[in-house]
Amino acid sequence: MKFSINRVELTKRLNLVSRAISSKTTIPILTGLKLKANSSELVLTGSNADISIENKILSEDNNNMLTVVEPGSVVLPARFFTGIVKKLPEDLVTIEVNEDNLQTVIKSGAASFTINGLNAEDYPHLPEIDTNNAxxxxxxxxxxxxxxxxxxxxxxxxxxxxxxxxxxxxxxxxxxxxxxxxxxxxxxxxxxxxxxxxxxxxxxxxxxxxxxxxxxxxxxxxxxxxxxxxxxxxxxxxxxxxxxxxxxxxxxxxRLIPDTSTTTIEFDNVELLGAIERASILSHESRNNVVKLTINPADEIVKISGNSPDVGNVEEKLDPKKIDGNELEISFNPDYMKDAVRAFGKSIIKISFTSSLRPFTLLPTEDSENFIELITPVRTF
Amino acid sequence: MKFSINRVELTKRLNLVSRAISSKTTIPILTGLKLKANSSELVLTGSNADISIENKILSEDNNNMLTVVEPGSVVLPARFFTGIVKKLPEDLVTIEVNEDNLQTVIKSGAASFTINGLNAEDYPHLPEIDTNNAxxxxxxxxxxxxxxxxxxxxxxxxxxxxxxxxxxxxxxxxxxxxxxxxxxxxxxxxxxxxxxxxxxxxxxxxxxxxxxxxxxxxxxxxxxxxxxxxxxxxxxxxxxxxxxxxxxxxxxxxRLIPDTSTTTIEFDNVELLGAIERASILSHESRNNVVKLTINPADEIVKISGNSPDVGNVEEKLDPKKIDGNELEISFNPDYMKDAVRAFGKSIIKISFTSSLRPFTLLPTEDSENFIELITPVRTF
Missing domain, CATH: 3.10.150.10 (DNA Polymerase III, subunit A, domain 2)
Structure with missing residues (x-):
């Protein structure tokens, strides 16, 4: 096998395929990266027990500067090969494999690396999947x-x-x-x-x-x-x-998602996230990482509080866009709430509660049909 | 103590002083950050066994928005205090210490934190150093x-x-x-x-x-x-x-710095660094992390090479700006060389050798009086 290629483009593709390669694998050849060249393309493959990634570099795309002089294939140690290509001095790199001993010479400018390759025949085959029904x-x-x-x-x-x-x-x-x-x-x-x-x-x-x-x-x-x-x-x-x-x-x-509720609030999502983050600074220090929401629809008051016996406590009054239903005091893990709220992006979020011991739901007011999250509260009494 | 201050400015100063604070100290009060306010300034102090940092925030600088209502001092848990101030919702923060129990209330917008403070009298004194002779x-x-x-x-x-x-x-x-x-x-x-x-x-x-x-x-x-x-x-x-x-x-x-040499070369520093980095990719894999420089002044050839029995080898011809003296083959730790070359910035670097077993020197050609580095070679035979 012998080909030359744009070094920057090759580096980009190697980084991509390397995501599937683990240095901790028990199958030695999987620490390698497979290269297979024919006249029209260079195919890179990386794999571990869970995932495999294959990337095609086409010679028809001029940006790749790919010229295949001799088709063939080899498996090279992924970490070194990627490290070497990244550090080469010139824009063009030439890779040539000695078919007898699989020694691979990587040249760019005045630098010349010789590294030991492995036989591509020994690399596991990727599963065959019919793509007609994609x-x-x-x-x-x-x-x-x-x-x-x-x-x-x-x-x-x-x-x-x-x-x-x-x-x-x-x-x-x-x-x-x-x-x-x-x-x-x-x-x-x-x-x-x-x-x-x-x-x-x-x-x-x-x-x-x-x-x-x-x-x-x-x-x-x-x-x-x-x-x-x-x-x-x-x-x-x-x-x-x-x-x-x-x-x-x-x-x-x-069947886990409740379809009724007794208390509902709507928040600006960014504002709610800030308050939860503040409350969690102290709850993280306490053994049972919880924050408490106190909802009083009659007075339009919503308070969030967090507390650590060693460090201190925090209390913040929230400014809901809308509030309906019964009074409620409910405690939950603020980290679940943070993840949930972040998943909404910038929007108005509707939270619906049934009781302080039942899961509550979060959904975006502008598209309440397609996305819903559920959090189970923590019992604190 | 009671004062209000620009939250962004306070965060910046807290980060600065926190560099001296370690959470692993054996002296509990040193995990804290000392605050001391009088009518004209707020002084922050952080310290560990090796270093102490003191930062002054002046009320005369309007950007600080510092208003001291009541002078005083307190020590607050550094990590929490910094974390809290960073996350507060508004631009202004007010800090008030209850002088009886040292409970400290931090307020910004609708958020209110109460954390336990320590007595500033128990914080170690900084050394007294006469600054008249600075x-x-x-x-x-x-x-x-x-x-x-x-x-x-x-x-x-x-x-x-x-x-x-x-x-x-x-x-x-x-x-x-x-x-x-x-x-x-x-x-x-x-x-x-x-x-x-x-x-x-x-x-x-x-x-x-x-x-x-x-x-x-x-x-x-x-x-x-x-x-x-x-x-x-x-x-x-x-x-x-x-x-x-x-x-x-x-x-x-x-007496360690040699004053004679038998071989000298001058390199563009960036070019040399690149070649050393490439050679070290393989030398790092070998038990004795060394690269070899082969200098042949008669033919104006300088080669650098690195090698790992498991992975392969690399060789690169360098392009010196100037070359003088005797032939030489010398091996050294490429990491020392990388550190040394990086310390020069962009310049032409002169390397002077006496023998393959004696330390060699590196100096910038444009200012050879004020900066010199020395590296001891590695014996490989």
Whole structure:
């Protein structure tokens, strides 16, 4: 194999594929990065037990300055190879593999590196997934869907199924829901152009989705999603992102969301976030990290308070946009509240309570159908 | 005590003083930050075993919006107090201490924090240092002097004296020198306006100097340095920075610097740094982190090479500006070389060798009198 390429572009692509590569893997060849060149493209692959990322660098794109002199493939130690390319002196880099011993010479300007490669035949094959039935998602909306649900994913391996986000496609609507059993976050997207009969039910690890999200740029690319029995493939531009699926049945979350309430308040989201952050400075120091909300609709008073026996206490009067229903005193983990409120962006947020021991819901007033969050309060008496 | 103040300005000053405060101290009151207000100023103090920082906020500066209603003092838990002030909702903050129980109320907008304070009488006194004999240094030059010498300070506590920088004032010249016994860095500054008879000899911990350096802004303030028996005080604008001195005799370093050489090369500093960085990518993987320089003046060839048995090797031809003297092959730790070269900024650097086993020197061609660095090679045969 021999090719030359734009060093800056190669660095960018190596960084991208390296996200799938862990130096802690038990399979030595997976610490490597696979390169495969033919006359029209260079394909980079990185993989670990959970995800694989494949990136195509096309020779037809002049910016890549890709010239393949001799097709072929090799696996190079990912961390060194990336480190070397990043530090090379010139804009163009030439890479040549000795097919007999797989020694690879990397040249740029007066610098010449020789590193030991591995046989690409020994690199694991990526799963084969039929992409004919892919569903197409708008990049920015799907990215938002991910960020709004992964916050509620469990990070405890005791119930592995809760470390994933549950995706259900039905009646031309994609729903994603996650819960760690203390809080829940659910987002829906309408997909009018999808066949109503098409349905999926899959659980994708939250950590895979967080990585995938970094790959979706802000300029609203299309994300194509294809599913096989135990893998999902997302195609974003020149990248293919594979993730394993979690096996098992996700708990039925639909019955957790209350449909009635006895007290409701509406807040400016930025204002509420500030107050919660202030209250949590002290609650973080206390053994049971909770803050208390005191709601008095008759006097239009809402107070938030936090307290640490060692350090001191804080109290703040909030300024709700709207307030209705019964008096209530309720305590909760401010960190769950912070995550939940941040997921709304800039908007007016409606919080609905039923009692100080029952979960309460948060939803955006401008689109109350498609996004809802749920937080379980903490009993303090 | 009761005062109100500009929250943004207070946050800035708290961050500054907090640099001297460690949460790991064994003296509980030192985890606190002392506040002392009188009609004209608020003084903040932070301290640990090595350094103390005092910052004055003057009421005459309108930007501070400082109004002292009632003079007094208190010690507040540094981390919380700083965290609280940073998160407060409005531009103005009011702080009021209950003199009976030292409970301190911090108010801004609708938020009200109550935290437990400590008695300022129990806070250690700062050393008293006579500032009448202070010497004045130009901020930017002194900052450069610090950055050029602290790189050679030892980080091993086995010879504590080498963890400091040795400052000697003599004949209206200030010299700073540091060595960890593998490398040495020496910088001189002429101080023509100083009395020739004045002399100092002191050793300041490298870590104190690094902290001090962050406090000297780029806009070339004057730094006033005063010395007592075991403390040094630097006054920079509204800040007083105290550091303990290291006790003992610093080794005589003057005889370490060779005054002859048999091979000399001149490099563009940026080019040399790039080549060293590339060579070190592989040397870092080898047990004895060394790179080799091969100098052949007759053919005007200089080569740098690095090698790791596991990963591979690198070789690069360098393009010296000038080359003189005998052939030489010399090996050294590339990290020492990187630190040394970075200390020069953008310039042409002259390296002088005597043999492959003797220390070599680096100096800037445009000012060869005032700055010199020394690196001990590594024996590889």
């Amino acid at each position: 569903i197409e998602l708008k990049g920015d909306i799907f990215k938002e869907m991910i960020s709004q649900t992964v916050i509620a994913v469990s990070n405890q391996e005791s119930r592995p199924i809760l470390t994933g986000v549950h995706f259900v496609l039905n009646n031309a609507e994609l729903m994603a829901v996650a819960t760690d059993s203390h809080r829940l976050s659910q987002r829906k997207i309408k997909l009018p152009e999808i066949d109503e009969g098409k349905s999926y039910d899959l659980i994708i690890p939250g950590s895979s989705l967080s990585e995938l999200s970094k790959m979706i740029s802000e300029n609203n690319e299309t994300v194509k999603m294809s599913v096989s029995e135990n893998q999902v493939l997302f195609i974003v531009g020149q990248n293919s992102f594979y993730s394993r699926l979690l096996e098992g049945n996700y708990p039925d979350t639909s | 010497i004045e240094l130009k901020g930017d030059i002194f900052k450069e002097m610090i950055s050029q010498t602290v790189i050679a300070v030892s980080n091993q506590e086995s010879r504590p004296i080498l963890t400091g920088v040795h400052f000697v004032l003599n004949n209206a010249e200030l010299m700073a020198v540091a060595t960890d016994s593998h490398r040495l860095s020496q910088r001189k500054i002429k101080l023509p306006e100083i009395d020739e008879g004045k002399s100092y000899d002191l050793i300041i911990p490298g870590s104190s100097l690094s902290e001090l350096s962050k406090m000297i802004s780029e806009n070339n303030e004057t730094v006033k340095m005063s010395v007592s028996e075991n403390q040094v005080l630097f006054i920079v604008g509204q800040n007083s920075f105290y550091s303990r001195l290291l006790e003992g005799n610093y080794p005589d370093t003057s």
